[in-house]
Amino acid sequence: xxxxxxxxxxxxxxxAGVSAAITMARAGLNVALLERGDYAGAKNVQGAVLYSKMxxxxxxxxxxxxxxxxxxxxxxxxxxxxxxxxxxxxxxPDYAREAPANCYTIIRVEFDKWFAKKAEEAGVTFLTGVTxxxxxxxxxAVVGVRSxxxxxxxxxxxxxxxxxxxxxxxxxxxxxxxxxxxxxxLGVKEILALPxxxxxxxxNLEGDQGSTIEMVGDFTKGMLGYAFLYTNRETLAFxxxxxxxxxxxxxxxPYELLEDLKKHPLIRPLIAGSKSxxxxxxxxxxxxxxxxxxxxxxxxxxxxxxxxMINPSHREGSNLAMAAGxxxxxxxxxxxxxxxxxxxxxxxxxxxxxxxxxxxxxxDHKDVEVKVRQNRDMLTVYPRLANEAAxxxxxVDGIPKHDHQRRIIKKVLRERGFVHMLKxxxxxxxxxxx
Ligand SMILES: Cc1cc2nc3c(=O)[nH]c(=O)nc-3n(C[C@H](O)[C@H](O)[C@H](O)COP(=O)(O)OP(=O)(O)OC[C@H]3O[C@@H](n4cnc5c(N)ncnc54)[C@H](O)[C@@H]3O)c2cc1C
Numbered sequence: 347x348x349x350x351x352x353x354x355x356x357x358x359x360x361x362a363g364v365s366a367a368i369t370m371a372r373a374g375l376n377v378a379l380l381e382r383g384d385y386a387g388a389k390n391v392q393g394a395v396l397y398s399k400m401x402x403x404x405x406x407x408x409x410x411x412x413x414x415x416x417x418x419x420x421x422x423x424x425x426x427x428x429x430x431x432x433x434x435x436x437x438x439p440d441y442a443r444e445a446p447a448n449c450y451t452i453i454r455v456e457f458d459k460w461f462a463k464k465a466e467e468a469g470v471t472f473l474t475g476v477t478x479x480x481x482x483x484x485x486x487a488v489v490g491v492r493s494x495x496x497x498x499x500x501x502x503x504x505x506x507x508x509x510x511x512x513x514x515x516x517x518x519x520x521x522x523x524x525x526x527x528x529x530x531x532l533g534v535k536e537i538l539a540l541p542x543x544x545x546x547x548x549x550n551l552e553g554d555q556g557s558t559i560e561m562v563g564d565f566t567k568g569m570l571g572y573a574f575l576y577t578n579r580e581t582l583a584f585x586x587x588x589x590x591x592x593x594x595x596x597x598x599x600p601y602e603l604l605e606d607l608k609k610h611p612l613i614r615p616l617i618a619g620s621k622s623x624x625x626x627x628x629x630x631x632x633x634x635x636x637x638x639x640x641x642x643x644x645x646x647x648x649x650x651x652x653x654x655m656i657n658p659s660h661r662e663g664s665n666l667a668m669a670a671g672x673x674x675x676x677x678x679x680x681x682x683x684x685x686x687x688x689x690x691x692x693x694x695x696x697x698x699x700x701x702x703x704x705x706x707x708x709x710d711h712k713d714v715e716v717k718v719r720q721n722r723d724m725l726t727v728y729p730r731l732a733n734e735a736a737x738x739x740x741x742v743d744g745i746p747k748h749d750h751q752r753r754i755i756k757k758v759l760r761e762r763g764f765v766h767m768l769k770x771x772x773x774x775x776x777x778x779x780x
Contacts, residue, residue, distance in 0.1 A: 352378045352471070354678050355491055355501040357478045357514055359386040361664045362650025362671035365404045369675025371468040375682055379462070379470050380491070380500060382477040384400060387458025390509075391535060391628035393574050393583055394454050395558060397665040398446035404672050405464050408446040413456040415578035416556025417447035420549075424612065426563030426719045427733045435559075450778045451556050451576050451583070451642035453537075461723045478508070481517045481646065487687065488518055488645035502676045502687045504646045507671060510631045520648050521639045528719075529633030531571065531658070531746040534600040535585030538620035548616050560661060561586075563729040565607050567598055568722055570715065573607055574661065575616065578733060582617060584608075587630055589715075599628065632658045634749030635712035641699070642692040647674045657707050659714045666704050673698040695779050717773045723762075731758055 356367045359381035367379040383389045395418060401408050419442050422435035441448045466472050482490035482498060490500035491514070505513035510530070515521040540548075549557050561573040571588030586604055595602065609611055631654040632639070638654045641647065649655070650667030657666060677695040681687050699705045718724055735754045762770070 350378075350499060352376050352488075352499070352501040353682055354378075354379065354503045354505060354675075355499055356505045356507060357491060358507035358509055358650075358652070359383075359458065359462050359465075359472070359474075360390055360507060360509060360650060361461070361653070362667035362674075363505070364458075364465050365400075365478060365668040365671030366507060366649060366675040366678075367465045367470045367472075367507045368404050368468045369672045370465045370679055371465065371470045373675070373682075375679060377470045378501070379465055379472045380476045380478055380493075380499075381462070381472070382559070384475050385459060386462035386472075386474070387455035390454045390458055391533065391626045392452075392454045392664060393535070393585065393661065393666070394452050394457070395449050395575055395576060395661065396452045396457065397449045397662070400665040400668040400672075402446060404668060405461075405565070409450075411460070413452065413460050415451040415453060416551070416554050417442035418445070418449045418451060418556045418558055420551075420557035422557065422559040423626055424559055424561045424563070425729045425732055426561055426565055426610060426612065427730050428564060429611055430733045430737065431561075431563070431610075432732050433472070433612075437557075439555065442725035443501060451558070451578050453578065453581075479513055479517075481514055483518075483645075486644060488643065500514060501690070503679065503681065504647070504680075505671070505674050506646060506648050506652050507650045507667070508652050510629045510651040512648065514646075515639055515648050515652050518643055518646050518648075520641070520643060520646070521609035524687055525633065527594055528589060529631065529637045529654075530590045531587045531630040531632045532590050532593055532600055532627065533585060533587035533630050534604055534624050534625070534627045535583060536604065537578075538582045538617055539580060539623050540582060540617075540620045541751075544619075545577055545580070545582065551577065554579070557633065561607075562725070564726050565603060565610065566592075566725060567596060567603070568597060568726050569593065570718060570722075570725065572661075573604075575613065581623070582620060584596045584617065587657075589632065590629070601625075604611065611775075624662065630663070631656055634658060634715075635708040636716070638708070642689060642695055644689045644692070645687050647677065647695050655704060657711055659711050662705070666708070669702060669704050671704065673704075714773070721770060724773065727761060728770070731761060762771060 353375035420437035480492040569588040569592035573586035576583040649670040655666040
């Protein structure tokens with residue numbers, strides 16, 4: 347790494363970092379993007395559903411050459427018990443009638459390589475295999491970074507996009523402490539190979555149409571978490587994530603949960619005959635709004651997972667990261683015009699976030715996890731009750747429908763009570779963002 351000065355250094359070539367780097371390079375800034383992996387995407391894990399709007403804001407017409415898997419036209423939520431499930435979903439081919447679709451499934455390593463190439467094409471100096479472990483300060487302002495090898499690189503502003511465990515955020519004093527285990531989820535994911543036609547038949551899809559399934563229920567053994575099954579072209583992405591403190595308390599291993607879920611009668615036929623070709627794990631910063639660190643100081647900004655920018659109840663993270671990265675880049679470009687990189691000037695970043703969906707959504711959903719943690723029955727009792735009610739409703743056994751309905755109501759009221767249920771409905775409404 348040459349000792350040199352850039353207008354801006356971005357650390358981390360994930361969605362946040364690359365978005366920031368491209369935005370600044372397009373504004374004419376001299377930008378270095380530093381990534382610890384041997385190539386972009388080497389270290390990254392995502393489901394992965396990628397949202398078009400936030401990517402198009404950085405790379406217009408991305409769909410023309412971006413390595414996309416399937417255009418998502420169907421989204422499902424399943425509520426599972428051990429041997430049954432309630433399925434709710436929405437399918438609309440119009441989501442993908444014209445490019446871009448609302449969202450796409452992607453393979454992160456392919457996507458990240460493409461995205462980093464776009465940054466290089468925009469003029470960004472992209473260096474891989476460089477791990478940054480400290481910031482350099484002068485008169486209280488961040489003026490550069492130092493690598494594990496001791497190399498130093500200087501810039502007017504550093505944008506830290508180094509992911510969920512942000513060393514730079516800590517070193518700059520923006521993160522005052524390590525994350526607690528209740529602010530972090532652990533996600534595991536397997537890639538299961540299946541022939542393209544088999545995937546299309548099993549998931550009722552045509553061509554490059556794709557679908558997603560999110561699952562909640564007692565397979566998490568009362569832990570706060572969910573599972574997912576997404577269709578790629580010739581693979582399925584199958585994974586789950588639960589709160590780290592729950593894993594610690596329960597002593598349950600993530601891969602055991604995933605193996606158990608593979609045997610579920612609703613999952614088994616969908617993945618039958620598939621070959622596991624990849625297994626990965628990653629942490630997710632689920633403290634989100636309530637754990638968000640300070641976002642800027644003189645000479646430095648923090649974006650994406652590094653700043654806990656996640657909407658856990660909507661499986662969104664990469665879109666918040668891309669939007670925040672872009673806004674961080676715009677802020678630095680306007681600071682460059684003023685020639686002022688003080689915290690006061692960089693505060694524009696926070697203003698931009700406040701005016702965007704990033705802060706609005708995060709604030710709206712800030713208490714969902716807290717409330718579910720306080721009402722853990724929502725993770726176990728409700729999935730069971732809902733499935734039992736559905737079972738009763740569809741059963742044709744000579745007992746009059748009216749009696750079946752009364753049995754359902756009595757059972758639900760006996761187990762939950764009216765007031766308790768009303769409270770739970772309020773939490774559910776928050777979860778779906780109403
Ligand atoms: C199992 C799982 C499923 C998910 N599914 C979805 C989904 O379907 N949709 C969605 O929108 N989000 C999803 N997310 C969340 C999403 O992956 C993240 O929110 C997103 O990747 C954040 O982007 P980022 O750029 O902030 O961080 P990252 O993507 O983590 O990128 C950080 C980069 O910084 C590099 N880096 C770290 N430290 C250093 C250092 N010291 N020096 C140099 N480089 C460094 C890393 O190697 C990495 O390339 C999922 C997450 C997980 C774990």
